[in-house]
Amino acid sequence: MNDWLTLDWPAPAGVRACVTTRSGGFSLPPYDGFNLGDHVGDDPSAVAANRGVLNQTLGCAPAWLSQVHSVRAVEADLQTVHRADASWTARRGVACAVLTADCLPALFCDRAGTRVAAAHAGWRGLAGGVLEATLDALEVDGDELLVWLGPAIGAQVFEVGGEVREAFIGTHGEAERAFVPSANTGRYIADIYQLARIRLAARGVTAVYGGGFCTFSDPRFYSYRRANPTGRFASLVWLE
Template sequence: MELIRPDWPAPTSVKACCTTRSGGLSTGPFASMNLGDHVGDDPGAVAANRERLRASLGLPAMPVWLRQVHGCDVAVLGDAPAPCEADAALARAPGTVCAVMTADCLPLLMCDDLGMRVAAVHAGWRGLAAGVIDAAVAAMASDPARLLVWLGPAIGPDAFEVGAEVRAQFVARDPAAAQSFRPSGDRWLADLFGLARQRLSRLGVSRVYGGEDCTYAQPERFFSYRRDGVTGRMASLIWLEPRT
């Protein structure tokens, strides 16, 4: 199983990783480490993949799988019922595993520099425009200068073509967002990583890492909905190590 570990100076109590498409039991367009149970894959294979992930990482608990809806609600795990409808999850207690699933949308992992809070965020263009990053930073209830954020694999700026109406939503909220769009005929190429960094900077978060892997351009490593249509989902996970 290939896993991506964030290269960031997080406290040792913070554990995090992102899966790729390799190392599971799913077949066909879901091959092989599909963790999404809502995409048409064999439920038995998905359950086996999730258990394989838990065992491989030695997780303290099964991840809390959200029902993601491209919104900006944040589930505070332990307070919210699970599974719940949200696009970000936050944990304050050790042993609770936050998770978001993606296949082109941008996953963000967050922690504070004391290792007291962690969060996972699912940010496609709709969530970014709606303010999911703003909501997650607010839910962390920490000085933004003390937060660390890692940007996981997402569709890159050379592959994510959108209509003028998408660009207009971002520019209406913040004119500086225009710098994250390049013309492509009568459409635009959008930079999700750039839009996320810009929003984080506006919020006072300066310690931002990652943002290097394009899901669309690496079919051997990543699922991509924009590239394949029917496809699986990767997971980005973060948790606090239980105290011994």
């Protein structure tokens, strides 16, 4: 817990957020140690114990999602695990949470400190509009929002096919600058942080912080491309 990330963004008083890491916890290899994903093959009792520690540390309750690489954003719900990839809330003590291991976690808050949200953006969700769906659900003007981009696969190692590039530049031409040809013919190295910023800016959101992490090269985080099977870490935001 000592190495969990705190966010470098100017969020208003009362907005809290953090990102967990692998350290501590009860999960055994290959999920060692603080795996929070209950869908990756880990011992359910270990995941439950890890989630219990998380709840106690945060002092609030995470609203988990069944993430399916969709563009669906729902209101955070402590009673139902919705099939969705983003959640929002205006309730205090309820944490919007997403689980990742290379995909991009994005955390949102409004400048008034009254609403927060979290989104899980793999390349399919990002290209499909999961960030835009989150903005729609928040119902807050873009210039009144802050966004923090959490640990994801870095721009030096995120190799994708030409179809991924086309999926992005087909809707935002400027996305072309986020792709550079790789050493493998017909493939590209993609900057997922730049792609997210382009899409947010198109909706008037320019107060975007974070980025610059690489889950693949940073052993603090789980990385599906580095090791499979593996666990999941959480990015969370809530109103205190």
